Amino acid sequence: MKFGSKLIHNGHEIDKTTGALSTPIYQVSTYQQDIFVPQEYDYSRSGNPTRKALEETIAILEGGKRGFAFASGMAATSSALSIFSAGDHIIVCEDVYGGTYRITTTFFQRFNLEVTFTDASNLDNIKNSIKKNTKAIFLETPSNPLLKITDIKGAVKIAKDNDLLVLIDNTFMSPYLQRPLELGCDIVIHSATKFIGGHSDVIAGLVVVKDEALAKRIYAIQNGFGAILGPQDSWLLLRGVKTLKVRLDYQQQNAIKLSEWFVKSPNVNKVYYPGLLDHPGREINEGQADGPGAVLSFEAKDDETARRFMKKVKLAAVAVSLGGVETIISYPARMSHASIPKNERERLGIKDSLIRVSAGLEDIDDLIEDFGRAFEE
Amino acid sequence: MVFDGNEKKLSIDTKVVHGGKCYDPLTGAVSFPIYQSATFRHPGLNQTTGYDYSRLQNPTREEVENTLAYLENGSFAFAFSSGMAAVSTVLSLFSPGQHIVVSDDLYGGTYRLFEEIYKKYGIEFSYVDTSKIKEVEASIKENTAAIFIETPSNPTMKVGDIKLIADLAKKSNILTIVDNTFLTPLFQKPLDLGADIVVHSATKYLGGHNDTLAGFVVVNDINLADRIKLIQKSVGAVLSPFDSWLILRGIKTLSVRLLKQQENAITIAKWLKNNHKVERVYYVGLPEHEGYETSKKQATGFGAMLSFTVKDEALVEKILERVKLIMFAESLGGVETLITYPIVQTHSAIPKEIRDRIGVNEKLLRLSVGIENAEDIINDLEQAMGC
Numbered sequence: 001m002k003f004g005s006k007l008i009h010n011g012h013e014i015d016k017t018t019g020a021l022s023t024p025i026y027q028v029s030t031y032q033q034d035i036f037v038p039q040e041y042d043y044s045r046s047g048n049p050t051r052k053a054l055e056e057t058i059a060i061l062e063g064g065k066r067g068f069a070f071a072s073g074m075a076a077t078s079s080a081l082s083i084f085s086a087g088d089h090i091i092v093c094e095d096v097y098g099g100t101y102r103i104t105t106t107f108f109q110r111f112n113l114e115v116t117f118t119d120a121s122n123l124d125n126i127k128n129s130i131k132k133n134t135k136a137i138f139l140e141t142p143s144n145p146l147l148k149i150t151d152i153k154g155a156v157k158i159a160k161d162n163d164l165l166v167l168i169d170n171t172f173m174s175p176y177l178q179r180p181l182e183l184g185c186d187i188v189i190h191s192a193t194k195f196i197g198g199h200s201d202v203i204a205g206l207v208v209v210k211d212e213a214l215a216k217r218i219y220a221i222q223n224g225f226g227a228i229l230g231p232q233d234s235w236l237l238l239r240g241v242k243t244l245k246v247r248l249d250y251q252q253q254n255a256i257k258l259s260e261w262f263v264k265s266p267n268v269n270k271v272y273y274p275g276l277l278d279h280p281g282r283e284i285n286e287g288q289a290d291g292p293g294a295v296l297s298f299e300a301k302d303d304e305t306a307r308r309f310m311k312k313v314k315l316a317a318v319a320v321s322l323g324g325v326e327t328i329i330s331y332p333a334r335m336s337h338a339s340i341p342k343n344e345r346e347r348l349g350i351k352d353s354l355i356r357v358s359a360g361l362e363d364i365d366d367l368i369e370d371f372g373r374a375f376e377e
Numbered sequence: 378m379v380f381d382g383n384e385k386k387l388s389i390d391t392k393v394v395h396g397g398k399c400y401d402p403l404t405g406a407v408s409f410p411i412y413q414s415a416t417f418r419h420p421g422l423n424q425t426t427g428y429d430y431s432r433l434q435n436p437t438r439e440e441v442e443n444t445l446a447y448l449e450n451g452s453f454a455f456a457f458s459s460g461m462a463a464v465s466t467v468l469s470l471f472s473p474g475q476h477i478v479v480s481d482d483l484y485g486g487t488y489r490l491f492e493e494i495y496k497k498y499g500i501e502f503s504y505v506d507t508s509k510i511k512e513v514e515a516s517i518k519e520n521t522a523a524i525f526i527e528t529p530s531n532p533t534m535k536v537g538d539i540k541l542i543a544d545l546a547k548k549s550n551i552l553t554i555v556d557n558t559f560l561t562p563l564f565q566k567p568l569d570l571g572a573d574i575v576v577h578s579a580t581k582y583l584g585g586h587n588d589t590l591a592g593f594v595v596v597n598d599i600n601l602a603d604r605i606k607l608i609q610k611s612v613g614a615v616l617s618p619f620d621s622w623l624i625l626r627g628i629k630t631l632s633v634r635l636l637k638q639q640e641n642a643i644t645i646a647k648w649l650k651n652n653h654k655v656e657r658v659y660y661v662g663l664p665e666h667e668g669y670e671t672s673k674k675q676a677t678g679f680g681a682m683l684s685f686t687v688k689d690e691a692l693v694e695k696i697l698e699r700v701k702l703i704m705f706a707e708s709l710g711g712v713e714t715l716i717t718y719p720i721v722q723t724h725s726a727i728p729k730e731i732r733d734r735i736g737v738n739e740k741l742l743r744l745s746v747g748i749e750n751a752e753d754i755i756n757d758l759e760q761a762m763g764c
Contacts, residue, residue, distance in 0.1 A: 001702075005749040008713050009702055021706060021713060022588035199626050201408035239586050239626075242712045246633040246748055315391070317400065317407050325394050325629040326407055361633055362395075363388035 003061075003176055004245040010060045012053040012238065023053045025235045046223050050231040054238050055206075058190070061175040061241070063182050064208035066215035068222050069234055073171065073191025074099050075227035076205025078107070080167055080187050081138075082225065083217045086112035088135040093120035093150060095143045095348050097169065097191075098337045104138075121148040121281060126158055136165040139185075142172050142285070145297045145332045145356040146349055147272040149281025152288050156184035165214075171195070171323070176244050177252075178289040181210050187218075194323030195294075197240040198247050202233050247325065247361060251294035254327075254367065255359040261368055262298045267305050267375040269353070272297040295322055297332075297356045305375065306331070306353040315362060315370040322358030327367060330356045389448065389563055390632035396625055397443030411622045412436045433610050437618040441625045442593075445577070448562040448628075450569050451595040453602035455609050456621055460558065460578025461486055462614035463592030465494075467554055467574055469608050470601075473499030475522040480507040480537065482530035482735040484578075485719075487556070489726040504731060508535040508668060513542055523552040529559050529668065532684045532719045532743040533736050534659040536668025539675050543571030552601075558582070558710070563635050564678035568597055581710025584627040585634050588711075589620050634712060634748055638681035641714075641754065642746040648755050649685050654692060654762050656740065659684040682709060684719070686740040692762065693718065693742060699761040702753055709745030714754050717743040 001009065015024055026049045031041045041047050051069050059067035070076040077100055084090065092104060094117040104115045118125040120139055137159050141150040152168070159166045167187040168180045174195040180188050190196060192204040209215050222228060229237075252275075259273040274285040275292030285292060300306035309329075310318055316327040320335045330336060333352045337345055359367075400407050412435055417428040428434055438456050446454035457463040464487055471477065479491065481504035491502050505512045507526045524546050528537040543553040554574040555567035561582045567575050577583060579591035596602050609615060616624070639662070646660035661672045662679030672679060687693060696716070697705045703714045707722050717723055724737050732738070746754070 001753055002750040005702065005753040008747060008749050013713060014704070019706075021704065021711065022586065199408065199629060201626065239588065242586060243630045243634060243748070246637045247630060250633045315395075319405075319407060324407065326399075328407075360394060361630065362391040366387050366391040 006061060007242055007244055010057050012057050023050060023235060023238055025231050026050045027231050044231070045226050045228055048228075048231055048234070050238075051229055051234040054229070054234040057238060057241065058175070058196075058206050059208055062170075062188050062208040063175075063179050064188065064210045065212060066209055066219070068207040068218055069192075069229035069237070070205035070207065070222070071227045071229055072203045073189070073193055073205040074103060076189050076191070076207050077169070078103055079221045079225060079227055080189055080207050080218065081108060081113070082221045083214075084113055084135055087114070087133055089114040089116065089131050089133045090136045090138055091116050091118060091120075091126055091129045091134060092138040093140055093143060094118055095146050095148060095350070096138070096140050097144050098339045100138075100140075100169070102339045119148070120150045120155065123151060123154045123158060126155055130158075130162055130164070134162065134164055136167055138167045138169075140169040140172075142274055142281070142293060142295070144172065145272075145336065145354065147274055147279070147281075147295070147297060149274055149279075149285045151284045152180055152183045152185065160184070172293050172295055173289055174244060174248060176248050177291045177293060181208065183288055186211065186214060192237055193321060195244065195248060196323075197237050198244065198323060198325060199240055200321060200324030200326060200328070202236045202240070204229050204233055204237055248294060250361055251359045252291050254362070254364050255294040255296055255357075256292070257364050258357060258359055258367065258371075259296050261371070262296070265375065267301050267309075268298050269301050270299040294359045295356065296359070297354055299351060300353045300355060303352045306355055308377070309355060309371075309374045312374040312376075313370060314374070315366055316357070316360070322356070324358070325361045327360035327362055328358040330358075332356055392448055393563070393631045394629050396628065397440050397447055409437060409440045409622065409625055411618050413618050431618070432613050432615055435615075435618050435621070437625075438616055438621040441616070441621040444625060444628060445583075445593050445595055449557075449575055449595040450562075450566050451575065452597045452599070453605075454593055454595040455605055456579075456616035456624075457592040457594070457609070458614045458616055458620075459590045460576070460580055460592040461490060463576050463578070463594050464556070465490060466605060466608050466612065466614065467576055467594055468495050468500070469612070470604055471500055471522050474520060476501040476503065476518050476520045478503050478505060478507070478513060478516045478521060478524045480526045480528070480530050480535075481505055481731055482533050482535055482737075483527045483556070484531050485724040485726040487527075492726075506535065506735075507537040507542065508671075510538060510541045510545065514545060517545075517549060517551070521549065521551055523554055525554045525556070527556040527559070529661050529672070529680060529682065531559065531682075532659070532717075532724065532741065534661050534666065534668065534682065534684060536661060536671045538671050539567050539570040539572055543573075547571070559682050560676055560678065560680050561631060561635065563631055564680060565676040568595065570675055573598065573601065579624050580708065582631065582635055584624050584710075585631065586627060586711055587708060587713060589623045589627070591616050591620055591624050635678070635681065637748045638746050639678055641748070641751040642679070642681040642683055644751040645744065645746055645754060645758070646683050648758075649683075652762070652764065654687055654689065654764065656686040656688045681746040682743070683746065684741055684743045686738070687742070687762075688740075690739045693740065695763065696742065696758075696761045700757055701760075702749065702757040703744075703761070709743075711745070712748045714747035714749060715745045717745070719743050
């Protein structure tokens, strides 16, 4: 079955009891038990039928064995990182999402988890960062917000040679465009708030693994720490994922057209998008993903132009987040990457003239007309 | 993101994403809040925030109503707890002794409502083939108050010429009511063509996920709107805040869903046409369909509903038993492909003589095409038909 059909038909499309085409929302905390007979559900932190339907669905879509749903993307990331112990070292790609940067450099540091940030788009950097106590590599590709591409298979090879786990944040691509477990990664993490939910109305995170022993370690944290996703939000994600392909196909098409338009614009210095011919990671991305995705960034010709654009744009929402049906533009220096110090930001290439665009489902002509107007003085 | 009054110029695929207000003005939230509140605190005596009690108006319902009005190019929209509640509200506009001309090929639930409930109140109905303007004209009587059409019709996809019917109706002071469920405002805007009232079962394409029941009425005329508002708030068949929000959420992907569904429907209709076990295919998008030209004139798409008859009646049961990907269920318009057997499901309430006349027989199956991969749907049909 092709991916577009799997989104609709994955074993959770029909309620076994009533035949309902929508998974029931089990808004329940506890379950009547027969203490002499073991049963699947006893308490909703440990397991809930609606959440389970979502967890199994994402596992199927990512080509994994077990899925886990969390209260946010950061809860998913934090729970996955919690499988490590004090004294362990992990290598993290340097232009990682600001929230991941913050949690690894503050919270996990207090528990003596050692972290090295490096530009993972150059595999030698990963190799050179490995130490005796290194346990894992944490990747994001395309990266945020500069859309740098990391060679997943290359990184996996280094990891396997050194007995390391590979964790990858697949939020930007979603399983429709990129399935890292098939490329050898061990743990896939999602902010499902983005393309998987797709409507800018749910905060959620997902983790998928293919190894049963690893699944047990993740489950122990999900159940123990308890940063689980509620039944209502689980159901909204199940609803959102049904249209993942039709949304993302259209959003990607809009992103391609926008990237070409930005390239031609005299108000733009540089466009970061893996779909562009001159993007340094384009070929690697084509080898590991089924498309360039729907997020791009551009540098306006100066800070003033960037600020004017942000102020005058009407059709796009000026907001953090991405992956929704509405076009969202954000200003990384002040929003998603504000927690990274300015000098560090500039070293990473996140200038004050940089704007990130998450293409939505609007008509491309309307978007281009609005963006053109937003650039005008 | 602030619209400045030029929004009418936007394309419909942009409009569906942003809806009426497009965001919550108070907090900036890009998803409209669910106001799960029955009542509203008054600032003082004789003062109101504009909201008093949720049966009268609720902010979330108001947003989905405004969105529908905006998409249908109407001035006023009203949300109801089901498509039938919407149709029923429109019927409540009429009085005993009045006569309504109705498409003979229409949803069985509508037929049942007219025959078993409104007939008892003394409203008269004539069922005619509204794809033929002569038949419509001939059925108009002195007491005719409205013409109620479904186009494309359900399940044989007949196309009524909305503008011709509305022009004819206007001459005799008759209201034209169009059930726009099958095409949605994405493809067809009956008010622009002269209709007075548009009704929807929003359970179908507008909601789009087979998980919410809802109905709408949309009008342009303020007097008509006042009368409908009175019925809505008095009878109280209103749409709940959460369901209003789910419909708002559904509408955001209306364009991408329906375009994909239509593309799939065209592929499947062509495949069925060339299948030796199939007798006849009813799909407006096939050039040989008798309503093809009219449809091209008044709509920008053909939709994703199609029906077909098989040559051998015995095959029907096999198909319904063997389909795996396609689900045997009533309803339509969702992301999943559904197959329906009209004679026993949607149209069982319609008497045999009308059914025979319109072609709803033992060999007819209806398909609501979903957004799955077309090849997978065809493979499933192929194995179910034993091709």
